[in-house]
Amino acid sequence: MNELFPVAGDEAVAIARILANDHVADVVEALNHEPRETAIELLCEVPFERLVEIFDQPELDGASELVEALPRAKAGKLLTAMSVDRAADILRELEEPARSELLVELAPPLRAMLLAILGYPEGSAASLMTTEFVSVPSDWTVGRTLDYIRKVERTRETIYAIYIVDPETHVLVRSTGLRRLITGEPDALVMDVALDRVPVTVSPLTDSEKVAQLISKYDLLAVPVVDHGNILGIVTIDDIIDTMVEGTTEDVHRFGGMEALDEPYMKMSFLAMIQKRAGWLCALFVSEMLTANAMQSYEGELEKAIVLTLFIPLIMSSGGNSGSQATSLVIRALALREIGLGDWWRVALRELPTGLVLGSILGVVGVCRITLWQYFGFYNYGPHWELIAATVGAALVGIVTFGSLSGSMLPFALKRIGFDPASASAPFVATLVDVTGLVIYFSVALVILHGTLL
The missing domain is CATH 1.25.60.10 (MgtE N-terminal domain-like)
Structure with a gap:
């Protein structure tokens, strides 16, 4: 205990x-x-x-x-x-x-x-807001505003941001910080000490991620939620942090190929944990069965060149890893609004050469590994070992390129049809690349080893 x-x-x-x-x-x-x-x-x-x-x-x-x-x-x-x-x-x-x-x-x-x-919908600005904020009419003085803050500070979420409203319409006109009030003259109007700029606001239905971006961009402690000019409440930075932590936790769970947990890990019951994980594992397992189907299609080639099976784990993992990298980068960029749905072609043009270069690097490493093992006698790949090395190297270029390209495009496709891009988790990308990677590998082998081993 x-x-x-x-x-x-x-x-x-x-x-x-x-x-x-x-x-x-x-x-x-x-x-x-x-x-x-x-x-x-x-x-x-x-x-x-x-x-x-x-x-x-x-x-x-x-x-x-x-x-x-x-x-x-x-x-x-x-x-x-x-x-x-x-x-x-x-x-x-x-x-x-x-x-x-x-x-x-x-x-x-x-x-x-x-x-x-x-x-209000969960995750919207209004669902996160508090109505306990400080607002004063624009015709108040600094001294009167400070006296008011002293009286109500215990009942307010924060007093560091003061919102100034029109005394008749109650429309938000300005906002100011407590520091400017403290340093202002007591007889000066509160409007005179406020910066002459329109306050940063959000509508009630603004997504929490957008609110977080605005708070970060403008270095705010809170952002007012405004409807038709009237301030309904404020979303404070601590509420946004709590929401972002919860959202990030859900995304991490989805990246791992499972449903997001409703409770802390140690509080989850055994049956609830099984329910959260079993469905996704079954879906992934059924998807991975396609890998067996792909290998069955090349059963004859495997019988003729059994040495090709030695590199299947290497081929599959390399493509899955490159796809997972690309997926993670794109999902994060989408979440931070660094890119939008319309940027898919820019991402594709970026990932295509990236995949080619990364695949070439891995291909060179693979060829060197086979060459060294053959040269030093660690393993004998047979009289056509040079062709086997070329097959592995060329296949890695194709598979890593495909993995990078498909991994970067999958989040766009999911978001386009209305799904959370986080659902494009690493396991699903790996499954996709595993199946296509085998097809690429054996297709390259048929071309290079035709007339020798095949």
């Missing part, structure tokens, strides 16, 4: 440590390692203010389950005290009727606000 939460006899001491010195992030990390029943028992003993701090941490695993386990009145009070965006995240993960039961415990204004956020 985690050293922060000892066994039952030391439970009071553990809770005392939580209240005293332990950082909330360390507490959350320790709770994540505890059995669910133990975590619930500990959380029931934690003072309310500390409980809010714990549940406000996105890193808390299974937060929705933990909230559901609390008494309904206490859970409703907890959601009320939490940041709005975090409360929305927890409610989004809850199933009915638990979600409706908790919503009933909330005050009508908060309930309406959370329902509005939950109504």
Whole structure:
């Protein structure tokens, strides 16, 4: 058991440590390692203010389950005290009727606000936003704005960005940082200290990846979500980081040829893990059966030149590796918006010569390896070893080139038909290149070894 939460006899001491010195992030990390029943028992003993701090941490695993386990009145009070965006995240993960039961415990204004956020598609800017931000009318002075910030700072997600709105229409007109307010004259209008430029904003349905790019590009701590000029909320950098980490984790799982995990690795049940992995493995296995079909087609050639089988693993792995490299590069470039769907031909023109050069390098290495083994007597490839070396070298050029080209084009094809490019995982690229690689290899062998071994 985690050293922060000892066994039952030391439970009071553990809770005392939580209240005293332990950082909330360390507490959350320790709770994540505890059995669910133990975590619930500990959380029931934690003072309310500390409980809010714990549940406000996105890193808390299974937060929705933990909230559901609390008494309904206490859970409703907890959601009320939490940041709005975090409360929305927890409610989004809850199933009915638990979600409706908790919503009933909330005050009508908060309930309406959370329902509005939950109504937006998951992954959109509005689904990530918090409504706890600082906005002031444009006719306020710097001194009045600072006084207002002092009063509301405990109820706001961030006070480092202040949004200035028209006093009559409430349309967002400017934004400024806390530093400029602090250094400004108290009697000056807040509009006078703000930079004279239009604020960077996003619409409610903007994708989270686009929001992340804007925050990175303009070096922002938060970006306002605006609808018809009115600011609905803000998406803070910490929310974007949490979303990007989750999205990256899903992509990594897909790259490995499996479904994304819904829970941390050690929290997944045995059956759930089998379900996540078995389907993809079966699909890959069925695909790899095409490799056996390809080899059966060249059964006669293999009987005549059994030496060709020695290089099949080498040929297949080289093509798969080059395809995986190209796929990874293109998927990442698409995700960062460095390239778009219309750039497929530019990528093809780039990968074609790249594949030829990389294939030539591997081909030279393969020829040298066969030559050295033959010369030093490590293995006798027969009287036509030069032709075998030429076959391997030429086949590597063709296979690596095909792997690079197909691996770079597959993400474009998937995105064009509406699938996530991350689904073009390395295993599927490798399967595609394995089958075509065998065809290329034996086709080259038929041409070079015709009249000798074949």
